[in-house]
Amino acid sequence: MPRPNPNHPLGPRLARLRERSAARTAALRAWAAEARRRHSTPEARRSQKRGLAIFGGVIGGLVLVMALFLLLFDWNMLRGPIGAFASARTGREVILAGDLEAKPWSLKPTATVNGLSIGDPEWAGDGKTVEIERLTIQMEILPLFRGRTILSRLEATRPVVRLRRDAEGRATWDFSKDDGRPSEPLDLPAIRRFIIEDGRIEMRDEQRGIQFAGQVSAREIRGGDGGFRLAGDGDLNGETFRLRVEGGPLINIDPGEPYPFDADIRAGATHVTAKGALPEPFDLGRFGLDLTAEGPDLSDLYGLTGLALPNTPPYRLSGRLVREGQIYRLDGLGGRLGDSDLAGDIRVDVSNERPFLSADLRSEMLDFDDLATVFGGAPSTAQGETVSERQLAVAQQLRAQQRIFPDSTLQVERIRAMDAELTYRAAAIEAPHLPLRGARVHLTLKDGVLDADEVVFSLPQGTFAGQIKLDARNDTPVTELDMRLSGARLEQLLPVADGGIAPLSGDLVGRVKLRGAGASVHRTMADADGELLLVVPRGEIREAFAELIGINVTRGLGLLLADDQTRTPVRCAVAHFRASDGVLRSNQIVFDTEPVIGHGEAEIDLGRERLDLRLDGQAKEPRLVRLMAPVTVSGPMLSPKVGVEAGGAIAQGGVAIALAAIAAPLAALLPFVDPGLGEDAACGALIAEAQRRGAPAN
Incomplete structure (x- = not known):
């Protein structure tokens, strides 16, 4: 430190401070030298060791007491608090009726709950949504420090799941807030050993008209390349239901790597297969898979999808199904409906009270008689035509009664269960007795009202075009039709034998405007005014x-x-x-x-x-x-x-x-x-x- 200038006004004071600091430094150095001299003796070193031993003994004793407390602690004392906490979070009565077991002293701590039950919401009564005889969860500690959650084991013994949805759309499996919005997709952590033993699922969906009862199991496949299998068998509305999901070995699962799986679903005559992956196991809100579906009628998929799809001839369709949260996309759809080809893209948004389907579809060649199935009728049953057994029976009945208009009942509750917007185009139409060349349709479905505001059939000359509206808000739907024939030619509409000449030719225009109430085409026509x-x-x-x-x-x-x-x-x-x-x-x-x-x-x-x-x-x-x-x-x-x-x-x-x-x-x-x-x-x-x-x- 530089010496202070004695002529400066603060010089004397700074000199005194400098002297005091030097004195304190000398005193500290002397104290340190004396301490080193005293602790360097054998007696001092023995005293230090005794102090450390006493301190270690105290700490070890505390740890031992804590370990003995945890080992001897009656975990059942926590059943009530845990149940109360879970009840408050879910809004349901959660009961832990059996013993609560825990093994916390491990890098893979384990907890087992015996007699777990989750009650139904208040509107559903006093039943139980879930009952599990024994549930074991084991978690890995070290991955938590990397921000990952991995369950070493998740095992459920004799679980029973009872699902119900009433006619108003309230579902016992919906744990979301009462705001009309569906719950978020299930997002489970990675699971390296997943076992379901003697599981049972019962479902009653009054809104969709679905009854299901079946068994479910899950475990590792032994032998061969190993892997995981989830299996379900039961009865869906009186028809056999079968589910098989197989994936890679769970023991090798990595939360940062996609988990591949295959699925095979059979519901009656409907068969769906899928091959895909979960990008983040097991976030079920995001996945992509290659899907193939085939069956006698697309409307049969309502029970599996909740979508009010139209009646169709037998179909086989495939595409890439992608889920991103509340959005499903079916990209690159292709295949056949009856004897017509179909391609396009479909998007379904399930974030609101009712799913919203938007679709852009097209056909290179539409077999016109396939359209009859949309209205509850049947396609042609001639040699080489594609028709289901149910549609064949409808066709035979109509022929026996010499009728055109089918009497199949429209299920209005399905139309009310979703909203939609669809665009369809047919580049060409095969109709042996009609001079149709192409078609385009645009329709919307909202709040139970289906409005086909653009229905156009092109002819060799002219068009047959207009609007069709179906109001299904009441039990008896009302249909309004307003179609115009413009610029047509008689000779192109009248049937003529090969090589013959039409007896009548000329321009033809027309209009039909009808309104009728009825749950089938036949009943609507029988009530028509216009x-x-x-x-x-x-x-x-x-x-x-x-x-x-x-x-x-x-x-x-x-x-x-x-x-x-x-x-x-x-x-x-x-x-x-x-x-x-x-x-x-x-x-x-x-x-x-x-x-x-x-x-x-x-x-x-x-x-x-x-x-x-x-x-x-x-x-x-x-x-x-x-x-x-x-x-x-x-x-x-x-x-x-x-x-x-x-x-x-x-x-x-x-x-x-x-x-x-x-x-x-x-x-x-x-x-x-x-x-x-x-x-x-x-x-x-x-x-x-x-x-x-x-x-x-x-």
């Missing part, structure tokens, strides 16, 4: 057929026998029906050609599926040989018979009377399909002619 209108604003017909409308026997039959292909213009044809309680009654039927004007009446009973039509013709020129008898079409809609009404000959009347009776209302009807039709050159000419002959304009 209207149907078909219009041919211009076209041509074989002259022989035009003559036969007026039953000119000599000329009409002569032309047919001569295979005469002479054609005559169709100026306008209109068929208008009003529907009430499932019966379509004609309001107007007009068929105007150059030689004949036809008019008729008809009734179509959608409930009984019968058709009765009567068509009269009025020649525009006098005929030498003529039988004035109405043409009739009657019988089942599936196979009506064409004939001539016996004893129906009538006197020949004037064309003006016919025009006045049938053409006047057309100006009011045509805008139902297209506002411009009333001004059309052909139908407009018919209306103008009726006005010239004294008929009112509207």
Whole structure:
């Protein structure tokens, strides 16, 4: 330290402090030298050892007392506090009825609970969700210092799990807060020895209509390459259920490495296989696996998935299933439904009260008869067609009853159980008796209302497009349909034998608007109200057929026998029906050609599926040989018979009377399909002619 300047104002004071510090340093050095001299003697060293021995004895005694206390401690005294703590955390009554055993002095401490039970929530009554005769848990201590939790052993002896969900959607296995949101996915630590002995699961799901009872077991596979197996066998809604999950040896499990596994599930005729891995064992909220599913009907997967999938023909589909928390994705979906191919992607969000499914699907070729299954019907049962036994029975019943509309009941509770948005496109359609070329559909399902706001079938010319809405919020669903036929051609819609020529050609437009209540297609149609209108604003017909409308026997039959292909213009044809309680009654039927004007009446009973039509013709020129008898079409809609009404000959009347009776209302009807039709050159000419002959304009 530099000496202080004596001339500085603080110099004398700093000098005194320097002297005092030097004195203290000298005193400490002298004390240290004396202490070293005294402790270096044999007597001093013996005294030090005695002190350390006494200190060690005290510490060892304390450890021994603590060890004896823990070894002799009655762990059953903790059953009550542990049960109370668990009850507070879960909101359920948790009881530890049997002995509580512990082995804490180990790098792998073990705890065993005998007689563990977890009660049902209050709404479910006084039952037990879980009962386990004996539960043993062993944990590894050292991995905890690396931030990892590993269970050396998890063993459950004779566990019984009783699961229930009521009609309101409340589930006994849901331990989440009462906020309408589902609980988080199960996230277990890595387990190196997992054993379930004589387990049993019982499930009653009132919302999905599921009953299940079965046994479950889990253990290491002995022999071969070893590994782990989880097995379950039982009865699911009266059908055999089988589950097998196999994975690698648990003893080698590493929390930082993926755990591979295979799964095989059979529920009745449905078979699902999967091969994948858990990226972080055993976080069940995140995994990826290659999935294949096959069975007679996609709707059968409702019990396994909770998704209201449509009825389908037998299917085989595969894709990559990925779970990320509350989101499931099925990527690269591909396969077949019946005789149609299907591809696309599906996403399901289960984070809310109801799952939300979004899908973008497509087909290169849609077999049109496969669509019948969506409405509870059956696809074609011809040779080479894909059909399930259940659908074959439906087809046989419909044929025996000569019916078109199926009576399979719609399960409205399934529609209410989820929300959805779907887009579907078919690049081509195979429909031997219909000129369909492609299709696209967009629909949403929300709060029990299915709204297909875009339904489009493309034709060689024109489209058949509109909207369909199904309201399933009540026990009896209500269906509304509004479809328009635009820009179509008659010759492309009428069936013609190979090499034949269509007897009728021309433009065709139309609209059908119906509303009906019923839990099946048949019941909905039997209740339908609304209207149907078909219009041919211009076209041509074989002259022989035009003559036969007026039953000119000599000329009409002569032309047919001569295979005469002479054609005559169709100026306008209109068929208008009003529907009430499932019966379509004609309001107007007009068929105007150059030689004949036809008019008729008809009734179509959608409930009984019968058709009765009567068509009269009025020649525009006098005929030498003529039988004035109405043409009739009657019988089942599936196979009506064409004939001539016996004893129906009538006197020949004037064309003006016919025009006045049938053409006047057309100006009011045509805008139902297209506002411009009333001004059309052909139908407009018919209306103008009726006005010239004294008929009112509207």
